[in-house]
Amino acid sequence: MTANTPLHRLGLVEMLAAIEARRCDAADIVESCLDRIASVEPALGAWVHLEARAAWLARWQRFRSSHRDLPFHGLPMGVKDTIDVAGMKAERGSPIWRGRVATEDAACVARLAAAGLQVAGKTVTTEFAYFAPGKTRNPYHLDHTPGGSSSGSAAAVAAAMVPVALGSQTAASVIRPASYCGIAAHVATVGRFSLRGVMPLAWSFDAPGVLARSAADLERVHAALAGETAPPTAPPAPTRLLAFDARAFGEVDPAMGAAFESALAALARRGVDIRRPADPKAGAAWPALHQRWMADEAAQTLAFETATAPGSMSDELRKLVQDGAAVTPAERDELQARHDGARAEFGALIEGCDAVIAPAAPGPAPAGLQATGSPFASRPWQLLGLPQVALPLTRDAQGLPLGIQIVGRARSDRHLLGLARWLEREMGWWWLPPPGLDRGSASGARIGAPVFVCRHAQRV
């Protein structure tokens, strides 16, 4: 970083390094993030609940006085409003739960809080993490969607309000907004982490996700979630990657298609063996299978709201529940058989490869705030319950981010995050701050001399 880099722009690992090298205090970073929130939140609408600055600082000081030595030093995180935080509102993007206050921390929040991340507030979600959007805008173009359902978490991290935010994914709710907002994200293997305190949508696919500005940051947060203390090892270089260009799943934007092929060519030049499925239609049936199964489970999950407040559900959500209620036992058996088949097919395809590489979304964030974009590029991987990491790849002609993702075998999250760290370092797939949001920004604290070397800021 240069001497002039505002502290809120640092990645999480960079913030920790700066604190540990006594270049700044955690309090300086917290102040800088709060300034940044005050400055850009009116334009972005990433938050649904933010504690007043004075109250937040008072709580933070209490935490600091007793927990100064925790690994994350009390740095702030955002938490999607479908995830409970004790004493904070958790309205789930639905008028049905307006005013609901959670009485306990979700397991993922408790784990991260125990490691020293402090909740700055709750971020905007679509209705019950499904489709009906909230108020959030894309930091790279205010008239475009940030993606959903973890809309506010993605925008808050992309705009450097907080270094990290929690989300959850059932179809594409973390990887897609990360791609649209030009940041990194990790969706955990389904079943790897507790979902206590996270509003479910379809439990066979629900997984917690972390959004941050680099794979190195994601790796650090993953270690805390997993309760691991060993330092990260040197990132492994991929030998062979299985490329899915996503055209079997749906229509891919030409700019995304070109950027993806160009990334594959660059990887090949670095000596990575790029394989492709022999059948270009491989996996074409997976998105529809995921959609139908998800509807079946959503109808069960939302039984209480369906019984007590159907008039307060959006048309889209009511249709999801109706679709799910129509699944018969015979169809459920058939879905199960097809699911088993998809797993076996994927197992054969991935044989000998380190991971899948694929576009993280069909294209850049679509214009408009009435919808959050198509989830088809993530449905296949969520169907299979696999860990996924998105990285910012490049931007299109309008300056909108385009993301790339890698997908690993079940429970290979640590290895996958290592591969992602290699990719970001060797390929330069880094977050770049959204232009145009800095006008009128409060300056925030800045690092003084001596200059601290920071990969991100070198490109800023």
Next chain:
Amino acid sequence: MTANTPLHRLGLVEMLAAIEARRCDAADIVESCLDRIASVEPALGAWVHLEARAAWLARWQRFRSSHRDLPFHGLPMGVKDTIDVAGMKAERGSPIWRGRVATEDAACVARLAAAGLQVAGKTVTTEFAYFAPGKTRNPYHLDHTPGGSSSGSAAAVAAAMVPVALGSQTAASVIRPASYCGIAAHVATVGRFSLRGVMPLAWSFDAPGVLARSAADLERVHAALAGETAPPTAPPAPTRLLAFDARAFGEVDPAMGAAFESALAALARRGVDIRRPADPKAGAAWPALHQRWMADEAAQTLAFETATAPGSMSDELRKLVQDGAAVTPAERDELQARHDGARAEFGALIEGCDAVIAPAAPGPAPAGLQATGSPFASRPWQLLGLPQVALPLTRDAQGLPLGIQIVGRARSDRHLLGLARWLEREMGWWWLPPPGLDRGSASGARIGAPVFVCRHAQRV
């Protein structure tokens, strides 16, 4: 049933038949159950929260006036206190959550309420569905444990306070208390039903369970949970059963061993082919594998309580969390590999068989209320995530019930419940009311002439 059978003693299906044949009104059954609760609850302690009679009847009448036509006619059910019911306390067997009131129905509660079962109250659970017991006594011998963790649900159904109750199982928390209390129970395939609103313990093994007085009753409740409306088909006869005598898992009581072998001989006489694993130690490693994996997940699940109120956790629970926190990434990989191996081993063993048949517990309910008995007879099946149905088999010399269970392939719940219905009908494995609890019992409403034919009551 004879003309003198109290209504509360009928099974759920019998109650529905009596209502539909206009032999009685649902109100008569509700009154009879409330009388029975008032009479035997002081001795048994099955409930942790019971609404006052007048309030319950008023709520029930409001329900009835608008929902008279629902399949279950507003009949009462018990709900384990780890499962949320909107507006009712849900204290999870822990002082940490004393006074906690749930704001929403668990998905399983919402589904059954939508079909017309009404919650009569919350039943006693051990602390967070783990080991530390509540106040409940065994209806067959007040100085013996009812088993856990679904202690109150089992006792309430066994003592004919309600025809059905909800529980949950992570190790043996439904099948064992059902066995100790001489009733039937179904644990669903892990992942088949939503666990929204159910306090988790270890999500890879947590499953909802239903406790009732017959397999026919369980089948009817399962259909409602699954949102199915088709009437049950004729129960299928088993052709070949795989017998696990449980001695590979732990020490089996001689009375249980003898009763189990006698049941197998009776099945063989009925033409059922009884197979046994070629290796008598097959599965011997499964209980310990389950125990270790469960500890790993419990440490995550209970992160909030561990951080905020460790002093209010029992020694047993703290030890579980400590054990889990010690699991390393390398050990987790090893557990995963062993789990995959156990699934493959079981798949080979069950080949060609309709189901497993096994003792439902190591023996009769142990004396004393300080512990809830050993879970080893259920750990293997919960490790594999399989559906299980327990049936009352016989009683030991002291009059304590001994249960038997069948275990099916994943997601074969409907077929398994059909097999169980065949077994109860053909083998006579029925609930028998606990003796000695009727002295001083309020009489309750009784069926008038003409006499309604009832299998249960014929043996009462």
